[in-house]
Amino acid sequence: MIDPRILVLIPARMAATRLPGKPLADIAGLPMIVHVLRRAEAAGIGRVAVATDTPEIASVVTAHGGEAVMTSPTHPSGSDRIHEAMQKLDPDGKAEIVVNLQGDFPTITIDNIREVLPPLQDPAVDIATLASQIHTEEEDLAPSVVKAIGTSLGGKRMRALYFTRATAPTGDGPRYHHIGLYAYRRAALERYVSLPPSPLELQEKLEQLRALEAGMRIDFTIVDTVPRGVDTPADLETARSILSKS
Structure with a gap:
């Protein structure tokens, strides 16, 4: 039973400096973002969605049965991106806890x-x-x-x-x-993004x-x-090696 009080949000964008386009990088036959999505869904702790500024990422997520929400391309951090996604997905404030799961943790x-x-x-x-x-x-x-x-x-x-x-x-x-996996109380996330x-x-x-x-x-x-974060081409090869054996 999915807990309606918990939102699991996965921020993902294409413009990574060291590995552009990494959310869609192929790992063992699936885009990296889909590996993270699958693990979040399997954890079964709450509603899962990918928060992105890229239509291509959103299309891949929905094509694999996941939920995606479009967010602004100008956010300075993943925390700001999940805050916007939370407001769009849960405008009535039912979610009490928001989990920020990085989209480059395919082995989590x-x-x-x-x-x-x-x-x-x-x-x-x-x-x-x-x-x-x-x-x-x-x-x-x-x-x-x-x-x-x-x-x-x-x-x-x-x-x-x-x-x-x-x-x-x-x-x-x-x-x-x-x-770098966080679970925020809703009020804490609201306060955090309001601070300079x-x-x-x-x-x-x-x-x-x-x-x-x-x-x-x-x-x-x-x-x-x-979990092995994927920030460089070498990290990507490590993730491919790990997940090709699982």
Whole structure:
């Protein structure tokens, strides 16, 4: 039974700088955006739609039985795009939670999608996300790997204190790789997109810092696997290799 209180929105656009046209890149016989759509639908947590500014993407999604919503081509971020999509798909405000699932996560697991929701059972939490423990020096040192720094709340849940591209925190102990899957309370998304970019957001080039600087609470769940994002031709080949075997 699909929960009408949850919207799962997948922002997708063609104008990616490093890999133009990537939502429609073929992976094991299907466009990448369709792989993400299928996994979101299989998670069964809510109504799923692709939010795009490109008619070609919308046509591919609908041709594969999915729902697409057209949004403005001028949005500066995926968060702004899903906010417009939410307003169009749910003008009456029935959806209480909006999940932002990136359209370049073709290897994300169904479990990962489901695991983003539990922190929102706590009414004090505005935004929920995921992270996975770092186990290699390469991951530890790479600025492309965003580190989630938090305080443990017991079990696999942590309250986020900061996000950074630096290797942090220093010293002995675990470090965590942030996974860019978010679940927003509707009011939190509304507030987030109304705020101007914050100083730390601009310095680190990390949108989630806008929410922290505004005093919003982000909790994250520790999961076992990191979905491979597709940003480069090499990433695309890795995704093709993984999904051709599944």
